[in-house]
Amino acid sequence: MHFGILGAGSIGCYVGGMLAAGGEKVTMVGRPAMANRLAAGMDMTRYDGLARELDPNSIDFSTSARALARCDTILVCVKSGDTEEAGRTLLEAGVEGATIVSLQNGISNADQLRVLAPECTVLAAMVPFNVARIGESRFHRGTEGTLVIEGDGPDAETSGEIARRLSQAHIAAATASDIKSVLWGKLAMNLNNAVNVLSGLPLKAQLSQRAYRLVLAASVREALAAMQAGGINPAKIGKVRPQIIPAVVSLPDWLFRLVAANMLKIDEEARSSMAEDLDAGRKPEIDWLNGEIVRLGLRTGIATPVNAKLSQMVNRAFAEGKSPNLSGAELLRKVGL
Ligand SMILES: NC(=O)c1ccc[n+]([C@@H]2O[C@H](COP(=O)([O-])OP(=O)(O)OC[C@H]3O[C@@H](n4cnc5c(N)ncnc54)[C@H](OP(=O)(O)O)[C@@H]3O)[C@@H](O)[C@H]2O)c1
The missing domain is CATH 1.10.1040.10 (N-(1-d-carboxylethyl)-l-norvaline Dehydrogenase; domain 2)
Structure with a gap:
């Protein structure tokens, strides 16, 4: 699995950073300002003291969404108002056949991505915890909770595998058949x-x-x-x-x-x-x-x-x-x- 993060902000950097620190292949896409912040490396910390760090050589960061064309699992971490642009960006970047997981709040983001990226499998997800950027490049998770990914029908195996890899990287995750309720x-x-x-x-x-x-x-x-x-x-x-x-x-x-x-x-x-x-x-x-x-x-x-x-x-x-x-x-x- 090659993870892509579209929207490297608080959630994107924490989740992407923890996955990369756990040995997963991760490409993060974000703004030039974030690229500069991460130039000297990044830290991920948690309310209970769990901490991981990445040196600059272990961070694959791009300001171009084209870098996502080589990813098969893309976690969309932009704010809801940016979903439309993110979906178009994925299309322009030539992303096809990937699994896209919306880690956004709200109800309709995954549905919107489904319309914008019809060649991909889109899964909704719910992030229960808060993450804040502290200083330039520390991403601090302030609360507990299990991340939940839509896991119904033919997609259950894929979402189960994503949840397993997140959990292995110290982000407890599970799947749910009724994601709308969540x-x-x-x-x-x-x-x-x-x-x-x-x-x-x-x-x-x-x-x-x-x-x-x-x-x-x-x-x-x-x-x-x-x-x-x-x-x-x-x-x-x-x-x-x-x-x-x-x-x-x-x-x-x-x-x-x-x-x-x-x-x-x-x-x-x-x-x-x-x-x-x-x-x-x-x-x-x-x-x-x-x-x-x-x-x-x-x-x-x-x-x-x-x-x-x-x-x-x-x-x-x-x-x-x-x-x-x-x-x-x-x-x-x-x-x-
Ligand atoms: N932070 C939390 O604690 C938390 C917890 C649970 C759920 N959530 C949800 O998670 C989602 C992300 O929240 P967040 O707090 O991580 O937001 P954030 O810190 O603003 O991160 C989003 C990042 O994506 C960038 N971005 C937007 N469009 C992009 C594009 N097309 N290409 C590249 N980068 C792009 C933004 O840059 P610009 O700002 O320059 O546009 C920003 O740096 C939201 O739906 C939020 O409700 C957040």
Whole structure:
């Protein structure tokens, strides 16, 4: 197996770097700025102290997607807004017959890649853990969890082999026959991104305030209602079933601190990835997260005003390049609660 990484950013560099450090053949494709950062080598670290490093000679990095033509397993690690360009790039690079795995958040990226690269087998996947770049070239995985790859029907053997190689490289991975449930379960967990961006606060400070959590509860409640109407049963990702999130996050602060102590075990300064995208001037993934709930609501006849308003406000924040820094009470009012 020759792995290709399309989109060497946080996830791409961590997964690609760990696979390469584990002895797999890996070609990474990314931007010139990342090529410069990795010129002196790269490090991969994990919450529990597991660490690997690669010297420059062990990194096969290219800024041209043509390098992917020699890969048979390509992991797409670009943000959802870049999927279309990534799919076209694969086509132009002459990638044919490869297995493409979307390691992206959201629901529709794999479907979009299937349309753009009809000669390839495309598999959806769910990455449960966070990765952040620290300094120039260290990629730090902050949380645990098992990566899940679509593994249904004729593709089960291929996805099983990819999962086995990832696991061997210390990225625990498994396959699932119902990947849509897994993707929707992860999406429910991602809905706090929007609230965090609009608060302008670190995650811990934001989640510690009930008013923000009530907005999150309303957003998740709408998501669950739309999923139920659409016949979707969101899978449990991590320790909490999506169905109980609204009740848990609606608890008074003192009780929430007791019951959900794990949710607050976060670095004081940690922010959501969408808040980091805002700071870095990147595009938001909001249309693939809360926006996906709004579209599902339209298809199933379920009203999703909170998610629609959150999407609109986040898009405005990105257009203005800054968070509106809303208090919990202000945010509750603005989403109509
Ligand atoms: N980071 C996490 O903790 C995490 C966890 C779970 C899931 N995810 C999901 O994983 C996906 C990737 O997230 P990420 O945080 O790794 O994003 P990221 O750090 O922004 O990495 C994506 C990289 O791909 C580059 N890129 C985009 N289009 C490209 C192209 N056509 N050719 C070459 N390079 C290209 C981007 O460059 P530019 O920025 O210059 O465009 C960026 O460097 C997202 O869907 C995210 O939601 C992330």
